[in-house]
Amino acid sequence: MTEPLVVLDHVDKWFGELHVLQDINMSIARGEVVVVIGPSGSGKSTLCRTINRLETIDKGTITLDGKPLPAEGKALAAHRAEVGMVFQSFNLFAHKTILENVTLGPIKVRGTDKAAAEKQARQLLDRVGVGNQADKYPAQLSGGQQQRVAIARALAMEPKVMLFDEPTSALDPEMIKEVLDVMVDLAQGGMTMVVVTHEMGFARTAADRVVFMADGQVVEENTPDEFFSNAQSGRAQDFLSKILKH
Amino acid sequence: MDDIANDPGLVLNAFWVTIQLAVLSGLASLVLGTLLAAMRVGPVAVLARFGTVYVSIVRNTPLLVIFVLVFIAAPTLDLLVKTPFLVKGVIALTIYTSAFVCEAIRAGINSVSLGQAEAARAIGLTFGATMTQVVLPQAFRATVPPLASVLIALAKNTSVAAAFGLAEATARMRGLTNNNADDRWLIFITFAIGYIIIVEIMSAGAISLERRWRVTR
Amino acid sequence: MRIMRTRAAAAAAGVGLALSLAACGEAGTDTATEGGDYEVAENAADNFDDGTKMKELAESGEVTIGVKYDQPGIGFKGATDDIPVGFDPEIGKILAASLGIPVDDITWKETISDNREPFLQEGEVDLVIASYSITDERRAIVGQAGPYYVTGQQLMVPADSDIDSLDDVKGTEVCSVTGSTSLDNIEAEGATPRGFDTYSECVDQVLNGTVDAMTTDGAILLGYVAEHPDDLKVVVDPFSEERYGVGYSKDSPEMCQWISDTINEAYDNGDWESAFKATLGESGVDTPEPPEFDACEA
Numbered sequence: 001m002t003e004p005l006v007v008l009d010h011v012d013k014w015f016g017e018l019h020v021l022q023d024i025n026m027s028i029a030r031g032e033v034v035v036v037i038g039p040s041g042s043g044k045s046t047l048c049r050t051i052n053r054l055e056t057i058d059k060g061t062i063t064l065d066g067k068p069l070p071a072e073g074k075a076l077a078a079h080r081a082e083v084g085m086v087f088q089s090f091n092l093f094a095h096k097t098i099l100e101n102v103t104l105g106p107i108k109v110r111g112t113d114k115a116a117a118e119k120q121a122r123q124l125l126d127r128v129g130v131g132n133q134a135d136k137y138p139a140q141l142s143g144g145q146q147q148r149v150a151i152a153r154a155l156a157m158e159p160k161v162m163l164f165d166e167p168t169s170a171l172d173p174e175m176i177k178e179v180l181d182v183m184v185d186l187a188q189g190g191m192t193m194v195v196v197t198h199e200m201g202f203a204r205t206a207a208d209r210v211v212f213m214a215d216g217q218v219v220e221e222n223t224p225d226e227f228f229s230n231a232q233s234g235r236a237q238d239f240l241s242k243i244l245k246h
Numbered sequence: 247m248d249d250i251a252n253d254p255g256l257v258l259n260a261f262w263v264t265i266q267l268a269v270l271s272g273l274a275s276l277v278l279g280t281l282l283a284a285m286r287v288g289p290v291a292v293l294a295r296f297g298t299v300y301v302s303i304v305r306n307t308p309l310l311v312i313f314v315l316v317f318i319a320a321p322t323l324d325l326l327v328k329t330p331f332l333v334k335g336v337i338a339l340t341i342y343t344s345a346f347v348c349e350a351i352r353a354g355i356n357s358v359s360l361g362q363a364e365a366a367r368a369i370g371l372t373f374g375a376t377m378t379q380v381v382l383p384q385a386f387r388a389t390v391p392p393l394a395s396v397l398i399a400l401a402k403n404t405s406v407a408a409a410f411g412l413a414e415a416t417a418r419m420r421g422l423t424n425n426n427a428d429d430r431w432l433i434f435i436t437f438a439i440g441y442i443i444i445v446e447i448m449s450a451g452a453i454s455l456e457r458r459w460r461v462t463r
Numbered sequence: 464m465r466i467m468r469t470r471a472a473a474a475a476a477g478v479g480l481a482l483s484l485a486a487c488g489e490a491g492t493d494t495a496t497e498g499g500d501y502e503v504a505e506n507a508a509d510n511f512d513d514g515t516k517m518k519e520l521a522e523s524g525e526v527t528i529g530v531k532y533d534q535p536g537i538g539f540k541g542a543t544d545d546i547p548v549g550f551d552p553e554i555g556k557i558l559a560a561s562l563g564i565p566v567d568d569i570t571w572k573e574t575i576s577d578n579r580e581p582f583l584q585e586g587e588v589d590l591v592i593a594s595y596s597i598t599d600e601r602r603a604i605v606g607q608a609g610p611y612y613v614t615g616q617q618l619m620v621p622a623d624s625d626i627d628s629l630d631d632v633k634g635t636e637v638c639s640v641t642g643s644t645s646l647d648n649i650e651a652e653g654a655t656p657r658g659f660d661t662y663s664e665c666v667d668q669v670l671n672g673t674v675d676a677m678t679t680d681g682a683i684l685l686g687y688v689a690e691h692p693d694d695l696k697v698v699v700d701p702f703s704e705e706r707y708g709v710g711y712s713k714d715s716p717e718m719c720q721w722i723s724d725t726i727n728e729a730y731d732n733g734d735w736e737s738a739f740k741a742t743l744g745e746s747g748v749d750t751p752e753p754p755e756f757d758a759c760e761a
Contacts, residue, residue: 081370091365105369210402321671411657420642427580428603
């Protein structure tokens with residue numbers, strides 16, 4: 001755990017006039033689970049998306065495993081294969097079966113043969129609890145099932161780090177737990193994770209560190225216990241008071 | 247009507263040329279149009295610019311002018327002199343139709359939600375694989391109705407070749423009406439029915455594709 | 464010789480381009496100079512019986528004649544010409560003169576192959592003189608008086624071509640105007656027919672080597688050879704017979720005898736010969752013997 005896996009060094013990003021990421025410095029160790037919280041518009045999703053370059057940055061550097069992010073082309077694709085991503089809106093490939101969703105990456109990117117990819121995919125689908133849905137299409141599954149498939153799809157690439165961009169925000173309440181259970185399981189298995197979420201329960205249970213962002217800046221970071229019981233900044237206290245009332 | 251009655255093969259052969267032109271140009275246009283659409287939505291600025299310029303020039307040029315360029319102008323520059331006429335016809339029709347195919351497919355691509363492409367890129371697919379594996383298969387579904395219109399227009403546009411050395415249906419019809427001034431209406435109707443049959447077959451194909459793809463969702 | 468030219472308006476843009484590209488090879492209108500002055504009959508209306516179409520035209524002092532605008536030597540009107548020139552318009556002037564109508568009072572109308580019959584049937588024109596070959600199919604729906612000229616299909620090839628008999632066209636590509644009888648005939652000889660919209664496009668295809676030969680009425684071919692004497696030649700004796708007639712409406716069968724009489728008179732007084740010399744004769748052909756008219760139905 002000496003060398004950090006992901007390092008963001010003086011990262012800045014603008015959307016036109018809007019300075020959405022302001023001098024972000026952050027390093028994430030192997031096996032660490034970082035939960036990023038903050039009010040909407042704080043830049044937390046953007047931060048998450050810069051790590052696999054779905055968003056470009058204007059200043060600073062981001063490294064994965066010591067290597068800076070490639071700008072374009074095959075090298076970038078190779079980098080993304082190392083970084084798993086789970087989206088708020090699942091984004092399962094609508095024209096492919098559940099099984100095909102999970103095997104596409106291994107077959108097309110890793111060159112795994114079809115039989116091996118399917119075997120691995122079925123194991124992953126079993127692990128996230130949707131093994132019996134393998135031959136259906138995404139539209140035939142519930143949101144919670146789809147999001148668990150999306151996690152399996154990302155895991156199939158055997159990523160070094162998993163990014164979760166508000167993975168439960170689009171889910172009906174009764175389905176949130178089934179997704180969080182899978183994520184807790186992953187965290188306990190030693191996966192390096194960056195999770196943007198409003199699920200404070202997950203942060204308390206699974207996070208090694210909580211990062212609080214507001215207005216494009218990292219305002220405060222701490223262990224979950226410290227953060228939730230003893231937030232330092234006014235912005236964080238204000239945010240927590242609003243969230244925890246619900 | 248004597249000519250048609252005596253030699254029904256004449257009409258069938260004429261439509262065979264029409265069908266060859268339509269099918270070959272249709273396939274070539276689908277390939278070229280898809281490539282152009284990929285250029286237009288792709289990350290390489292030069293290619294995107296090329297695709298945009300190609301579409302706007304070709305769409306603003308009458309098909310007849312493209313035929314004139316391929317059949318009349320090119321040979322005066324020693325180009326395409328020994329190219330078979332059928333191939334030249336396919337070239338002219340493909341140059342034209344691919345611009346419309348490009349736009350139909352681009353509309354289809356835009357109808358595929360951005361998240362699909364993001365998810366594909368996020369698992370490490372390159373731009374090419376993202377297009378062929380994820381975006382285009384979905385775009386084609388949304389594209390079936392407009393593409394069918396483009397290809398039906400193509401089937402009828404083959405008639406322009408009548409004035410450029412190709413003895414397709416319209417050229418034969420003109421010969422027949424010229425020789426049988428007293429039977430023009432029957433000749434017109436015969437050939438109109440031929441075109442209607444071709445277009446109806448294409449429409450039926452498009453409808454069945456739409457239906458099949460809808461079921462697999 | 465029947466020639467088609469269709470798609471006139473829609474083709475404007477493309478043909479404009481084709482013409483500018485082909486400008487140097489374009490058939491000049493100067494091959495056909497202004498024809499002879501024909502003696503315009505005085506008090507012509509008195510020469511015709513009441514109720515005849517001729518009387519009606521002579522009294523009105525105007526006549527509308529449909530001719531081709533795209534056949535050098537036969538009927539051609541360049542972009543800058545006021546009136547069409549060629550052998551067919553000359554025949555029209557001779558007929559108008561017998562009605563007492565001077566050239567200035569003739570209304571010329573372009574007829575293409577497809578609209579000759581409709582124009583006559585609907586009274587859009589009074590006469591069609593437009594390389595209008597006499598056929599039984601046409602005589603079933605309109606009147607055709609003539610022939611006033613007989614020609615035949617020939618081949619035009621590059622000067623260095625090996626083609627010098629009709630047998631040689633087997634397996635070659637031969638162009639003419641789309642839909643023309645010439646194309647049917649050459650196809651029957653085993654050539655692949657290549658139809659184009661205009662003669663000038665077809666000539667270009669021969670000149671640049673895209674096709675092996677061009678075929679149509681020998682008189683038209685000679686006009687193009689005269690323009691490119693070093694590059695083109697006409698080969699093969701005429702292998703079809705096209706008998707040009709004057710078209711009129713079936714509603715006025717009395718016109719047949721008048722057309723026949725008037726043109727036969729022109730045979731005798733030299734008007735027909737001077738009309739030929741001023742037009743088709745310019746390309747170097749000798750003036751042929753005037754053909755004998757078919758009898759009009761009683």
